[in-house]
Amino acid sequence: MKDHPQAVAPPLISPDEFATVADLLKRMTGIHIGSNKRAMVSGRLAKRLKALEIDSVDVYCTWLQQPGNAAEQDAFISALTTNMTRFNREDHHFIHLADHILPGLAAAARAGGRIRLWSAACSTGEEAYDLAFRMLDACPEAAQLNLRILATDIDKSALSIARAGIYPAASLGDLPDGFADRHLERGAGANGMARVAQGARDLITFRCLNLNGEWPFKGGFDVIMCRNVTIYFDEDTQARLWQRLADRILPGGALYIGHSELLPESIAMRFTQQERGAFCLPPDAPPRTQRRGADLNTAEAQRPDSNGGLG
Ligand SMILES: C[S@@+](CC[C@H](N)C(=O)[O-])C[C@H]1O[C@@H](n2cnc3c(N)ncnc32)[C@H](O)[C@@H]1O
Incomplete structure (x- = not known):
C-alpha cells in the first residue's frame, strides 16, 4: 500500500519542487498530476528520500535522471502510480x-x-x-x-x-x-x-x-x-x-x-x-x-x- 497513515505527516514539498516532480513524471509516464495532489506526492516521495538518505527533492530528481539509475526510476514510478484494482471490477x-x-x-x-x-x-x-x-x-x-x-x-x-x-x-x-x-x-x-x-x-x-x-x-x-x-x-x-x-x-x-x-x-x-x-x-x-x-x-x-x- 502506498498511502499508509503516518504518525507524523511528512512536510509538504514546495510548489517548485512539486512542479519538478510533476514534469519528470509526465515525461517518464505521460501521467499528469495536478497541484491538488501535492500532499500525496510529498508523502510518497518522503519514503523514497528517507530510504536513500537524500534530503532534497531537487537533488533526488537530478540524480534519478542520470544513466544507471533505472532501478530508482522504477521505484519513483511505482511510488507515484495508483494501482487500485480488484477482481471482477465493473x-x-x-x-x-x-x-x-x-x-x-x-x-x-x-x-x-x-x-x-x-x-x-x-x-x-x-x-x-x-x-x-x-x-x-x-x-x-x-x-x-x-x-x-x-x-x-x-x-x-x-x-x-x-x-x-x-x-x-x-x-x-x-x-x-x-x-x-x-x-x-x-x-x-x-x-x-x-x-x-x-x-x-x-x-x-x-x-x-x-x-x-x-x-x-x-x-x-x-x-x-x-x-x-x-x-x-x-x-x-x-x-x-x-x-x-x-x-x-x-x-x-x-x-x-x-x-x-x-x-x-x-x-x-x-x-x-x-x-x-x-x-x-x-x-x-x-x-x-x-x-x-x-x-x-x-x-x-x-x-x-x-x-x-x-x-
Ligand atoms: C487504477 S489502476 C487500473 C487497474 C485496472 N486496469 C483496473 O481497472 O482495475 C491504473 C494502472 O495504470 C498504470 N499506469 C499508469 N500510467 C501508465 C502508463 N503510462 N503505461 C502503463 N501503465 C500505466 C498504473 O501503474 C496502475 O497500475
Whole structure:
C-alpha cells in the first residue's frame, strides 16, 4: 500500500519542487498530476528520500535522471502510480465479454485461429486473471490453442504481485460464485492467501510497458481492456492513446474502457457500444491492423523484468 497513515505527516514539498516532480513524471509516464495532489506526492516521495538518505527533492530528481539509475526510476514510478484494482471490477464488462465475445473467439481458436487479448494497465493482475477465468470457462482447452493474454503495466512492483498471482482470501469475495473454487487454490500461499491456478497463469504473459511509449509488438487484438488508466493522462495524451488502441482492435473484437473514461466521438463512431464502456468493432469493419504479430517481438521485451526499453 502506498498511502499508509503516518504518525507524523511528512512536510509538504514546495510548489517548485512539486512542479519538478510533476514534469519528470509526465515525461517518464505521460501521467499528469495536478497541484491538488501535492500532499500525496510529498508523502510518497518522503519514503523514497528517507530510504536513500537524500534530503532534497531537487537533488533526488537530478540524480534519478542520470544513466544507471533505472532501478530508482522504477521505484519513483511505482511510488507515484495508483494501482487500485480488484477482481471482477465493473462486472458488466466481464458478463458482456462472456456472453457476446468469448463464444466466437473460442470457436475461432478451435478452428485454428490466433486469438489475442490485452489487459493494458493490469496493475496487480486481477483484471488479467479475470480475462483468463472467463476464457477458461468458455474454452477449457484454451492453453492448448493459439490463444493468449498479454498483460502490461508500467509499474514493476505491481507486476511482481501480478506474476506471483497470490491474493488475500478476502479479495476472492469479489468473484462470481464458483470462480474461486474453479480458478484459485485456497491456502496455497502463506497466511491463508490464495494462488491463481496454473491453468489461468499459463494463458497470461506479464510485461512492463509504458502505454505512451513505443509498443514492441505488431498486429491486433481481439479484446483490449484499458480501464481506469487514461484518467491519469491529459486530454491530448488520452486522445492519442485511444486512437492507438482503437486501431489495434481486430474486426469483431472489443475495447473495454473504465466507467469514468470517454472515447472521443471520432473514434467511438467506428464501434457499436453494446454495454457501458464496451465498444465492439463490427466484423465487417475495414481492418486497421493485421491479425498476425501481436506478440512482443524484441529480445529486450522478452526479459521478465524488462520495460521494453520504453522508459
Ligand atoms: C487504477 S489502476 C487500473 C487497474 C485496472 N486496469 C483496473 O481497472 O482495475 C491504473 C494502472 O495504470 C498504470 N499506469 C499508469 N500510467 C501508465 C502508463 N503510462 N503505461 C502503463 N501503465 C500505466 C498504473 O501503474 C496502475 O497500475
